[in-house]
Amino acid sequence: MxxxxxxxxxxxxxxxxxxxxxxxxxxxxxxxxxxxxxxxxxxxxxxxxxxxxxxxxxxxxxxxxxxxxxxxxxxxYTQFRHRPMGRHHVQVCCGTACHVKGADLLIETLRTDLRMDPTQDTDPNQQFTIEPVACLGCCTLAPVVQVDDQVFGRLAPAEVAKKVRSVDTRVSGPKTSIAMPRRMPEGAGEIRVGLGSCCVAQGSRRVFDKAAATASELGVDAKVKSVGCVGMCHQTPLLEVCKRDGTTETFARVVESDVDRILRSSFPRKSWISRFASAANHLLDVVYEGQPPSDDATTPLETECGPVCDFLGPQKRIATENSGAIDPLDLAEYKRFGGFQSLRRCAHERLPQEIIDQIRVSGLRGRGGGGFPSAAKWQIVSDTQSDQKYVICNGDEGDPGAFMDRMLLESFPYRVIEGLAIAALAVGARQGYFYIRAEYPLAVTRIGEAIERCKEAKILGPNILGSNHSLEFDIKEGAGAFICGEETALIHSIEGGRGTPRLRPPYPAQSGLWKKPTLINNVETLAMVPWILRHGGEQYASVGTPSSKGTKVFALTGKVQRGGLIEVPMGITIREIVNSIGGGVPEGRTFKAVQVGGPSGGCIPAELADTPVDYEALRGVGAIMGSGGLVVLDDTDCMVDIARYFLRFTQDQSCGKCTYCRVGTKRLLEILDRMCEGKGKKADLATLESLCESVSQGSLCGLGKTAPNPVLSTLKYFRDEYEAHLRGVCPSGRCKNLISYQVQDNCIGCTLCSQQCPVDAIPMTPYRIHSIDDSRCTRCDACRTICPEDAIRIVSGPKGESR
Known part of the structure; x- marks a missing residue:
């Protein structure tokens, strides 16, 4: 050829x-x-x-x-295309947080604006290809759209088309680049800017570049440093000024124009002699939150008893230790904070069984969702005789609404590498793999760079840290299949096959990758390991509950005031997380439920919000811990729609290998679709319950077995909403086929709604009460959100129940 x-x-x-x-x-x-x-x-x-x-x-x-x-x-794998795409790739996140904040409206608005054929994903001019994706991992910015490598968050339907088209006319612009940032020489202080994916999407890279340029121009005694996720995603871009006296001034939602003023007030200009002397001093390791000067140009964070203390106070950092304080790829800095101490001791002083015993004492359970005791899994791999063993870090974080693993891989690459290396020594493996979602390019790049630096420092490779142990790590990227989060499906993917699960036993711990004993742990589990080996299993076990030890990292998203990445001790209640850390739901709304555990989890109603975060307690109310997605819902969310959303996800992501999952989830989805369209039947509720039981019992892997959980939990706690849908009413005004938009008498005829309507369903009638053509209306909600007089109401059902 x-x-x-x-x-x-x-x-x-x-x-x-x-x-x-x-x-x-x-x-x-x-x-x-x-x-x-x-x-x-x-x-x-x-x-x-x-x-x-x-x-x-x-x-x-x-x-x-x-x-x-x-x-x-x-x-x-959904990542692969067999048809050419347009000039620009538009990915619309359809994760849980984005779904409840209107991702479907963004897709409809874009398709209408681009005049796309219903059967095509690319516009007639071949400029834009629209692809709904399960999750982009920027849940606190919901709803999110990524155009090529630029991420836009918190978008409204009225502005999404303009944002997308702006990329087509832009010669160059800020990117979610994966290149490593520039750094100033180390001086007497630090200027820290977070450069995680969410931070960059909100403009943190521009703030970082401006800070570096301004610091150089002013000659300030500080190093401009990129740091990982601080967790306060709702406040990004964040800029922290750490002074030599140990105080820290923290500024929130900073823009480029704020940087010069902040640095001038924080670092008074000095002579070149004093600047040279200050540069010789080392940065103090310990800083505390100080009160930044008030200024209208930025949003200063309160620190005495305000939002920062509320957000950080109940948290305990173990997996996210030193969050926001260290450069993710600075190996020397990671070592100064105790990095690789545990690995060195394990390589030189501890026997493999001693390592496993410490994990057993700690009570650590797998943080990937199942909660299986980690020491038991490690012990099986260790006891299985083989000439070759493998360890795998499962970074295929596919749960919509979850971004814990992404943050840990981006912010703490050395920490996760150390955890996997300790696991390898404990079970006798010489080869390890990081299996990471391709949708997380920054995580892939940082882990890859960290591995190379570890090889240069002889932390990986032959005779690691001067010991007799040799260890090699490589990266394998996922290709867009949620099912590959399941252990056996992940193994098939690495081996070059379709990501389909297999019957167990044998379990991967006995016969896994290439039929060799294989230890698979998720990112968060491995991030706990260095801390446990450094502080001792007993100290870790002192945190949490009798059956659920330690801490849990959650992605707190949805209808909550302070969304972000949090780490809390096991045993904290749902209410404490939502109200104390998250600040509750937005003003004027009512806390309705929390969806925990992703597609495999369930919805916990507000009246059960005092349920503790504990594996057994959550299972007792019909949910599971899952990997750590926690989506807050308010009174505008329809629980039937939420159940349908998760069924649509699991049905789409089913590998199709077993009939109960492939066909059963499709039948469940068809019933929920009918109900949300006002075509439900009285017998549907009993059919749903019966089908859920069959799918759960007959499916091969965890995806199918747990797929009915969102349906069962919403049926249990929100049955009245299902019954209302049978009457053709959506109480929350969410289901499009059951609602219409009506203009009220207080309309002033300003024409803003008419100007914003993407389908010309509102005639332009200045100074007169407007009307909406229901046959053309797409229920995009643009008119209602832009109306200055709150004159447009959603009407649901045959009785015209207004919201």
């Missing part, structure tokens, strides 16, 4: 030339074995922006990968 072939890319597309030289190079770089199929496909798609059939054929010619394998894998 020639290096260049002509290929017809679609029925309505012209024949194009495809240069296959890149495919030849990719095969040489990545490999020819069957397990190279996913990395090869990812590389090919990144280059061509889709998978040309001629490129796939070329791969099969040059490698041991069969046509059946490459076809099966490329059609299984």
């Amino acid at each position: 020639s290096a260049v072939v002509k290929e017809t890319v679609g029925a309505d597309s012209p024949t194009t030339d495809v240069d296959l030289t890149f495919v030849d190079d990719a095969v040489r770089r990545i490999g020819r074995t069957p397990d190279a199929v996913v990395p090869l496909l990812q590389s090919i798609q990144k280059h061509y922006r889709y998978l040309p059939s001629s490129a796939l054929e070329r791969v099969c010619e040059l490698t041991d990968i069969t046509p059946a394998s490459i076809a099966g894998v490329s059609t299984f």
Whole structure:
């Protein structure tokens, strides 16, 4: 086959030339074995922006990968495309937090504005391809849209089209870049700016660059440093000025124009002699929150007894130790804070069984969702005899509404590496893998960079830290399959197959990757390990409850005032998290429920908010701990719609291997769709309960077994809403087929609603009470949200129940 072939890319597309030289190079770089199929496909798609059939054929010619394998894998993972995309890739996050804040309205508005055919995902001009994605991991900015590599958060339907189109006209602009930032020489203080994914999406990189330039211009005695996630996502961009006297001034929601004033007031200009003397001093390790000067240009954080203390006070940092204080990729700084002390002791002083015993004493349970005792799993792998063993960090965080693992990988890469390395020593493994979602490019890059620096420092590789142990780590990227969070599906993916689970036993601990004993732990579990080995298992066990030890990291999102990344001791109540840490629901709204545990979890009503965060306690009320997504819902959220949302997710993400999951979830979804359209039947509630039991009992893996949980919990606690839907009423005014929009008599005829309507359903009638053409209205909510007189109401059901 020639290096260049002509290929017809679609029925309505012209024949194009495809240069296959890149495919030849990719095969040489990545490999020819069957397990190279996913990395090869990812590389090919990144280059061509889709998978040309001629490129796939070329791969099969040059490698041991069969046509059946490459076809099966490329059609299984949602990341892969077989059709060309437009000039710009528009990803609309449909995670739980984005869903409850109107992600579906953004998609409809974009499709209408771009005049897209209902059967197509790309506009007629081939400029924009719209792709709904399960989760982008920026849940506190919901609803979120990513255009190419630029992330926009907190979007309203009225502004989303303008934001997306602005990218098309921009020559260059701020990016969610994965390049490492510049740093000033170390001086007598620090200027810290968070550069996690959420922070960058809100403009923190521009603030960082401005701070670096301004500090250099002013000659201030401070190092401008990037730090990981501080957790207070609702306040980003954050800028912290840490002075030599140990005080810290913290500024919230900073923009570029604020930086000069902040630095001038925090670091008075000095002569070059005093600046030179100050630069010789070392930064004090311990800082505390101080009161920043008040100024209208920024939002100073209260620290004595205000929101910061409320947000941080109930928290306890173990997995997120030193949050916001260290540069994620500064190896020397990680060591100064105690990094790799535990690994060094394990490599030189502790026997493998002693390591496992400390994990057993700590009571650590897997933080990936199942809560299986970590020491028991480690012990099985350790006791299983084999010439080769593997350890895997499961970073395939697919739960919509969860971003804990993303934050830990981005902010604490060395910490997770240390945890995985200790696990490898404990079970006798020499090879480890990080399996990370491809949707987390910053996490992939930082882990990759951290691994390389560890190799240079001889922390990884032959004879780690001068010991007799050798250890190699590599990265495998996921390709958009939620099911790959399940252990056996993840293993199949690494081996180059479709991510489908298998029956157990044997368990991966006995026969896993390439049929060798394999230890798989999730990111948060491994992040706990260095702390446990440094402080002792007993100290870790002193935190939490008798059955659930230690702390839990949660992504607190949804209808809450102070969303963010939190770490709390086990045993804290749901109410404390929502009200004390999160500040409660927005003013004028009523706390209704909390959705815990993602698609496998359940909805806990407000009246059960005193339920403690404990594996057994949550299971007792029909939910599970899950990986740590915690989405707050208020009175505007429809619980039938929430159940439908999760059923749609699990039905879409089902690998299709077993009938109960593949067909059962589809039947459940069909019933919920009918109810939300006002076509429900009285027998539907009993059918739902019966089907839920069958799907749960008959499914092969955890996805199918737990898929009914959101339905069962909402049926149990919000049955009245299901019954209302049978009458054609959505009490929350959420289900589009059951509501309409009406203009009230207090309309002043300002025409703002008419100007914002994307489908011209509101005639332009200045100074007269407007009317809405219900047959054209798409229920995008743009008119109601922009009305200055609150003159537009949502009316639900045959009786016209108004909201």
